[in-house]
Amino acid sequence: MSLALTDSEPQTADNTVPVIRMRGISRSFGDAPVLRDVDLDVQPGEYVAIVGPSGSGKSTLLNVLGCLDRPTTGTYELDGVETTTLGERGRAAVRGGLLGFVFQSFHLLSHLSIEDNVAMSESYRHRQPGTQRSTRRERAIAELERVGLGHRIGYKPRLLSGGERQRVAIARALMSKPALLLCDEPTGNLDRANTAAVLDLFDELRASDLITIMVITHDGSVAERADRVIGIADGMVSDRPRETS
Amino acid sequence: MRWLPFRRRDAADRRRTVLRGSRMGLNEMIDAAVNGMFAKPVRSALTTLGTVLGIGSLVVTLGIAKTAGAQIVERFDALAATTVTVEPAQQGGGGGGGRGNRIVLPWDVEQRLLPLNGVVAAGAFGDANTGSGRISTNAINDPTDRAQLKLRVVGASAGLFAAIKTEPVAGRFFDGGHDTRADRVAVIGQGIAEQLGIRDMSRRPVIFIGEEAFTVIGIMGQPQRESALVNAIIVPGGTAAARFGLAGPTKVVIDTEVGAARLIADQAPLALRPAEPSALRATSPPEPQSTRDDVSNDVNGIFVVLGLVSLIVGAIGIMNVTLVTVMERTGEIGLRRALGARRRHIAAQFLSESTTLGLTGGIAGATVGIIVIIAVSAARQWTPVLDLRLAALAPVGGAITGLVAGLYPAWRAASMEPVDALRSGM
Ligand SMILES: Nc1ncnc2c1ncn2[C@@H]1O[C@H](COP(=O)(O)OP(=O)(O)OP(=O)(O)O)[C@@H](O)[C@H]1O
Ligand SMILES: [Mg+2]
Numbered sequence: 001m002s003l004a005l006t007d008s009e010p011q012t013a014d015n016t017v018p019v020i021r022m023r024g025i026s027r028s029f030g031d032a033p034v035l036r037d038v039d040l041d042v043q044p045g046e047y048v049a050i051v052g053p054s055g056s057g058k059s060t061l062l063n064v065l066g067c068l069d070r071p072t073t074g075t076y077e078l079d080g081v082e083t084t085t086l087g088e089r090g091r092a093a094v095r096g097g098l099l100g101f102v103f104q105s106f107h108l109l110s111h112l113s114i115e116d117n118v119a120m121s122e123s124y125r126h127r128q129p130g131t132q133r134s135t136r137r138e139r140a141i142a143e144l145e146r147v148g149l150g151h152r153i154g155y156k157p158r159l160l161s162g163g164e165r166q167r168v169a170i171a172r173a174l175m176s177k178p179a180l181l182l183c184d185e186p187t188g189n190l191d192r193a194n195t196a197a198v199l200d201l202f203d204e205l206r207a208s209d210l211i212t213i214m215v216i217t218h219d220g221s222v223a224e225r226a227d228r229v230i231g232i233a234d235g236m237v238s239d240r241p242r243e244t245s
Numbered sequence: 246m247r248w249l250p251f252r253r254r255d256a257a258d259r260r261r262t263v264l265r266g267s268r269m270g271l272n273e274m275i276d277a278a279v280n281g282m283f284a285k286p287v288r289s290a291l292t293t294l295g296t297v298l299g300i301g302s303l304v305v306t307l308g309i310a311k312t313a314g315a316q317i318v319e320r321f322d323a324l325a326a327t328t329v330t331v332e333p334a335q336q337g338g339g340g341g342g343g344r345g346n347r348i349v350l351p352w353d354v355e356q357r358l359l360p361l362n363g364v365v366a367a368g369a370f371g372d373a374n375t376g377s378g379r380i381s382t383n384a385i386n387d388p389t390d391r392a393q394l395k396l397r398v399v400g401a402s403a404g405l406f407a408a409i410k411t412e413p414v415a416g417r418f419f420d421g422g423h424d425t426r427a428d429r430v431a432v433i434g435q436g437i438a439e440q441l442g443i444r445d446m447s448r449r450p451v452i453f454i455g456e457e458a459f460t461v462i463g464i465m466g467q468p469q470r471e472s473a474l475v476n477a478i479i480v481p482g483g484t485a486a487a488r489f490g491l492a493g494p495t496k497v498v499i500d501t502e503v504g505a506a507r508l509i510a511d512q513a514p515l516a517l518r519p520a521e522p523s524a525l526r527a528t529s530p531p532e533p534q535s536t537r538d539d540v541s542n543d544v545n546g547i548f549v550v551l552g553l554v555s556l557i558v559g560a561i562g563i564m565n566v567t568l569v570t571v572m573e574r575t576g577e578i579g580l581r582r583a584l585g586a587r588r589r590h591i592a593a594q595f596l597s598e599s600t601t602l603g604l605t606g607g608i609a610g611a612t613v614g615i616i617v618i619i620a621v622s623a624a625r626q627w628t629p630v631l632d633l634r635l636a637a638l639a640p641v642g643g644a645i646t647g648l649v650a651g652l653y654p655a656w657r658a659a660s661m662e663p664v665d666a667l668r669s670g671m
């Protein structure tokens with residue numbers, strides 16, 4: 001089954017509204033500005049790489065994009081929803097319903113099986129009345145099969161390789177059928193082969209679902225496969241010309 | 246109607262369902278809590294130890310207090326609560342032989358009192374004045390004889406033995422026939438029998454009170470009431486009247502049914518002396534219920550404080566460990582927030598974990614406590630008094646302890662910012 005994102009709505013609606021529309025976003029910690037007056041538009045289905053030197057504010061930008069952090073000033077519409085005025089409940093609902101997160105260090109719970117790790121977020125989402133927990137588990141298994149881990153059902157994360165763990169984390173992010181997948185150095189802990197496997201998975205996801213992906217990376221090979229590369233310097237965001245190799 | 250958390254545009258329409266707030270089911274929370282508990286089983290076990298001890302000691306102290314209290318009350322009830330004594334209203338010194346004292350009590354107390362509803366047994370006695378008569382086991386008055394003693398001689402009605410709750414250790418007690426015929430028979434207390442060296446009734450031993458010979462027909466065991474009579478020679482009232490000029494008894498002892506003592510105390514003077522009941526003073530025990538409460542309250546008060554102190558120690562233990570858990574699982578908290586958990590979900594998670602810890606401790610504590618009560622009761626040969634409410638409340642108490650102990654850690658966990666929590670890693 002494909003994701004609900006493309007099931008119910010005509011594509012035309014998506015094309016008129018950007019997934020991300022930031023205007024005048026800034027974020028300072030104390031007196032130190034990290035993001036300054038950022039304007040950013042990302043269209044549905046785009047694959048965007050964010051690059052920049054360490055400490056330039058990439059993670060800070062991603063945290064604002066992920067409604068994990070509030071900007072100091074500016075407006076940020078996510079999938080047509082103004083997020084900066086949302087309260088705690090609304091932001092939690094946005095994170096759980098519109099977004100998927102993938103972290104460099106996987107963030108898997110070691111005492112849960114991989115399918116329980118994947119199914120975890122369902123507790124925090126509104127369920128259709130009558131949804132069974134077994135259905136939830138089946139969906140988790142389906143997501144794991146999609147990322148090529150069907151043969152690892154029942155395993156605890158510690159038995160898996162780094163690449164497999166990151167794919168579990170991606171399956172977990174997909175459980176919410178997100179409009180936007182936010183990845184902070186998802187391949188930072190992976191070797192070349194596993195990095196390639198994760199990037200292939202991203203391509204598949206974009207092909208099968210209209211999913212927007214934003215990836216922070218230091219890895220040229222990751223940025224290379226993106227539609228668009230944006231760089232951060234001095235708190236400013238700008239599009240970079242594609243490096244053609 | 247559900248609340249839509251934000252203003253939406255056309256494209257956001259499809260998100261309507263997804264963006265509704267969530268309701269985490271209770272069973273999910275319990276599931277997560279149990280999972281969390283078994284993630285670190287040894288630590289969880291050690292954490293609950295404080296609560297186990299707290300609840301356990303509370304159950305034990307309350308249970309033992311109840312059991313011990315029941316023992317005290319049982320003994321108290323059995324004796325004092327069923328004892329009524331009647332004496333002349335103004336009592337002179339010795340009261341022996343009626344010298345100078347008006348005789349107000351009759352001998353036939355059994356006939357007068359037994360018809361009263363609630364009287365189990367009744368008897369009367371009075372000290373006989375034997376003058377300078379000494380007691381010995383042979384007729385020759387030998388001042389150097391060690392067995393020659395000055396002893397208390399008491400005239401009694403036949404019902405006295407039942408009224409003071411005693412049994413013959415040898416031979417038998419005298420009856421109404423001996424009394425009416427003024428037979429020269431005697432029942433001697435166990436204490437005296439030893440002094441006089443009398444053991445065997447089959448040889449019909451004889452003692453001399455002054456010049457008079459009396460056949461010892463029985464040895465009386467330690468009475469539960471009027472215990473001083475164990476050191477007396479008891480002769481039938483009629484005999485005492487005839488031989489020693491005892492004009493009448495000076496004390497009446499009544500054994501009543503449980504709960505009847507007060508009533509009997511009211512009725513006895515009239516039954517014993519219809520013409521002038523005010524000449525008699527009946528003494529009944531203090532209200533047994535109040536005694537029971539006094540005893541129980543004293544004991545319980547101390548034990549409850551001790552138990553509560555250990556419970557507080559247990560709560561601090563849970564709080565400490567839950568705080569450590571919160572710090573250790575900061576990354577998990579961040580992750581859950583990123584996955585859509587609200588602050589209250591995080592708070593509920595840690596609260597249900599600490600509550601589950603407390604509940605487990607409470608159940609274990611109640612179990613241990615009950616086993617200890619049964620063991621202690623068995624060792625002391627008490628009847629264990631197990632209050633079922635206590636057994637049911639103990640786990641609840643444990644759960645409340647865990648809940649209260651989890652409040653601060655849960656608040657700490659819930660007030661973390663997702664970004665900060667995520668940065669700490671897993
Ligand atoms: N909570 C905070 N309080 C104070 N300063 C912060 C906070 N978070 C980030 N910063 C600062 O903001 C700047 C940008 O941090 P950020 O984590 O966004 O960098 P980054 O681009 O992700 O770097 P890296 O590539 O090393 O991950 C840094 O100088 C950092 O010290
Ligand atoms: Mg970073």
